[in-house]
Amino acid sequence: MSSYSDLEAEAVPGGAGPEPVRGRSPFRLGWERFRRDRTALLALAALALVVLFATAAPLLAAVTGHPYDVTYPDTGLDLNGMPVGPGREFWLGADQLGRDVLVRAAYGARISLLVGVAATVVATLLGVAVGVLAGYAGGAVDTVLARFMDITLALPYLLVAIVLASTFQITAVAGSLALTVVVIAFFSFAAMGRILRGQVLSMREKEFVEAARSLGAGPLRIMRVDVLPNLVAPVVVLASLLIPTAIVFESTLSFLGVGVRPPMPSWGSMLGEGSDVFQTAWWLLAVPGVLLLVTTLSFNLLGDAVRDAVDPRAERLATSRAGTVVEDGEG
Amino acid sequence: MLRYLVRRLLFAVLVLWLVSTAVFALLRVSPVPVERVIGGPRATTETLDQIRHNLGLDQPVLVQYWGFLRRLAQGDLGYSYVNNTAVTRLIADRLPTTVWLVLGAAVIWFVGGVLIGVLSATRARGPLDRAATVFVLVGLSTPPFVMALVLLYLFSTRLGDLGVRFFEAGPPMQEHFLQRMILPWIGLAFLMVAAYARLTRGSMLEVLGEDYVRTARAKGLTERRVTYRHGLRAALTPVVTQFGIDVGVLMGSTIVTEKVFGLQGVGQLVYQSIAMGDTPVVIGVTLLVAFFVVLANLLVDVAYSLLDPRVRLA
Numbered sequence: 083m084s085s086y087s088d089l090e091a092e093a094v095p096g097g098a099g100p101e102p103v104r105g106r107s108p109f110r111l112g113w114e115r116f117r118r119d120r121t122a123l124l125a126l127a128a129l130a131l132v133v134l135f136a137t138a139a140p141l142l143a144a145v146t147g148h149p150y151d152v153t154y155p156d157t158g159l160d161l162n163g164m165p166v167g168p169g170r171e172f173w174l175g176a177d178q179l180g181r182d183v184l185v186r187a188a189y190g191a192r193i194s195l196l197v198g199v200a201a202t203v204v205a206t207l208l209g210v211a212v213g214v215l216a217g218y219a220g221g222a223v224d225t226v227l228a229r230f231m232d233i234t235l236a237l238p239y240l241l242v243a244i245v246l247a248s249t250f251q252i253t254a255v256a257g258s259l260a261l262t263v264v265v266i267a268f269f270s271f272a273a274m275g276r277i278l279r280g281q282v283l284s285m286r287e288k289e290f291v292e293a294a295r296s297l298g299a300g301p302l303r304i305m306r307v308d309v310l311p312n313l314v315a316p317v318v319v320l321a322s323l324l325i326p327t328a329i330v331f332e333s334t335l336s337f338l339g340v341g342v343r344p345p346m347p348s349w350g351s352m353l354g355e356g357s358d359v360f361q362t363a364w365w366l367l368a369v370p371g372v373l374l375l376v377t378t379l380s381f382n383l384l385g386d387a388v389r390d391a392v393d394p395r396a397e398r399l400a401t402s403r404a405g406t407v408v409e410d411g412e413g
Numbered sequence: 414m415l416r417y418l419v420r421r422l423l424f425a426v427l428v429l430w431l432v433s434t435a436v437f438a439l440l441r442v443s444p445v446p447v448e449r450v451i452g453g454p455r456a457t458t459e460t461l462d463q464i465r466h467n468l469g470l471d472q473p474v475l476v477q478y479w480g481f482l483r484r485l486a487q488g489d490l491g492y493s494y495v496n497n498t499a500v501t502r503l504i505a506d507r508l509p510t511t512v513w514l515v516l517g518a519a520v521i522w523f524v525g526g527v528l529i530g531v532l533s534a535t536r537a538r539g540p541l542d543r544a545a546t547v548f549v550l551v552g553l554s555t556p557p558f559v560m561a562l563v564l565l566y567l568f569s570t571r572l573g574d575l576g577v578r579f580f581e582a583g584p585p586m587q588e589h590f591l592q593r594m595i596l597p598w599i600g601l602a603f604l605m606v607a608a609y610a611r612l613t614r615g616s617m618l619e620v621l622g623e624d625y626v627r628t629a630r631a632k633g634l635t636e637r638r639v640t641y642r643h644g645l646r647a648a649l650t651p652v653v654t655q656f657g658i659d660v661g662v663l664m665g666s667t668i669v670t671e672k673v674f675g676l677q678g679v680g681q682l683v684y685q686s687i688a689m690g691d692t693p694v695v696i697g698v699t700l701l702v703a704f705f706v707v708l709a710n711l712l713v714d715v716a717y718s719l720l721d722p723r724v725r726l727a
Binding site (some may be wrong): 229233237238239241242244245246248249305318326330333334337338349353357360361367371374375379380382383402 | 424428431436439441456550551553556557559563565566569586588617636663664665668669672673683684687688693698699702703706723
């Protein structure tokens with residue numbers, strides 16, 4: 083990326099550039115790089131639409147006159163009991179019980195975004211806490227925590243999540259949401275924790291940490307003042323890539339009927355409940371399926387762009403997108 | 414080496430013990446009363462008490478736990494609450510379907526992923542690499558159950574022979590094995606192909622930038638030889654590591670695929686057992702899957718230490 087080296091060259095003190103050197107924070111640099119990434123802006127626009135869709139859910143319910151949990155057997159189902167397709171009454175068709183797919187999809191968007199973000203926040207807090215503690219403490223604490231993270235990563239998470247969700251037979255919507263968030267966070271934090279642990283492990287041997295230590299700073303102060311600020315970039319990158327994973331996780335649990343409880347719709351449960359009539363009612367597959375794909379794809383694109391912008395060195399080779407490869411083995 | 418092996422084995426046993434204890438504890442706090450599952454909704458209080466007594470549920474928890482561990486050590490997983498069949502028998506009936514499902518998908522995703530990864534790494538920035546990158550992004554963003562549903566939708570109406578009517582119960586070794594398994598294989602492998610393409614590409618690019626690859630080129634070896642003999646061999650190490658772990662984990666993650674395609678494997682067994690409150694079966698399958706995962710990890714670690722002399726055996 084030539085733009086990056088340009089920025090660096092500009093920042094060299096005493097450079098012979100015509101403009102005076104301006105101080106720019108790492109995030110300002112990141113934002114400038116991000117703004118030039120057309121794919122990222124497209125993904126951001128798509129996500130803005132999804133957020134708008136989710137926000138407008140009550141509005142859509144009011145305009146169509148169809149609350150998400152009300153069935154319309156007379157207008158929503160035909161004489162054979164099959165759901166009616168997209169039309170004037172039901173803009174995106176009705177589901178197998180005669181409910182409005184458009185309104186339900188909008189409420190489902192709320193669930194996906196809510197669970198995705200909430201689970202990511204919880205997983206990030208947990209991952210940072212465990213990762214930093216394991217990396218900084220070392221010794222027995224590190225061994226136990228690292229092994230624990232290995233185990234949670236190696237568990238067949240879907241199976242355990244189903245056992246967990248069905249053990250606590252929660253029927254309330256709020257309770258099932260909370261449990262879903264906790265289950266997802268528990269199985270996602272280790273991915274972040276392990277990487278942060280490695281970073282802290284190497285960081286604590288660095289000179290600036292040693293300097294802080296020799297000046298008499300305690301471990302807590304070192305972690306807060308010296309270690310954590312250096313982890314902001316990787317945490318932001320890892321967190322932005324956690325969101326789509328969490329959304330897929332939630333939809334899978336709801337698809338299997340152990341995620342968010344009915345009557346609250348989720349894209350996953352819409353796909354699960356409608357799967358018997360897909361052959362005649364394709365919109366029951368298409369609407370939540372496309373929404374789910376667009377959302378996760380946009381978050382993934384955005385996460386990649388955030389990584390490129392915030393931390394241009396990080397795993398550039400391993401995961402770089404087309405057109406941004408710097409080295410290709412010939413150099 | 415021996416010390417290392419013993420340590421890893423002990424750790425594997427420790428993990429299995431932890432998992433079994435966790436599952437035991439979890440199902441003990443479950444609010445679903447076991448005697449109701451067996452006795453049905455109209456059973457009298459005496460019947461319910463009798464069932465509790467027969468199962469030993471009227472004894473202290475620690476006594477129950479000790480009995481559970483002792484039977485477990487003897488390979489006795491107990492009997493299903495629902496149809497009183499030995500859990501080991503139930504699992505043995507269902508296991509082949511799941512094993513075939515995972516193995517078939519594993520072949521597809523390993524070969525497909527590595528192939529795409531190598532091709533796009535050797536043609537970095539070319540049109541093929543760009544296409545592969547788009548594929549990887551879409552693949553990684555598609556939830557496996559959505560992929561399975563789409564496949565089923567497309568093929569059950571459009572292509573009769575690959576359609577739903579082949580996804581019936583029964584061991585997959587029978588007739589129409591390929592027709593019956595091809596869609597589940599693709600559904601299960603799709604996301605993994607993308608993941609492995611990304612992993613291989615990254616690993617390959619890294620290796621091709623190493624000094625010894627330059628040396629190989631300087632010696633005048635053909636590009637083909639450099640790529641495959643010197644590059645791919647080293648680049649595959651992390652891929653193979655991941656592969657071992659994923660195959661183990663996937664053994665417990667076929668629930669969705671089996672449900673969508675109506676395959677009667679271990680995943681469906683545990684899914685149905687959870688719905689019916691059939692605790693022994695749930696514990697049995699969970700332990701079996703944990704066993705596979707631990708075994709896979711063990712094999713990978715040992716293979717890794719044999720393959721890569723830099724890995725310390727401490």
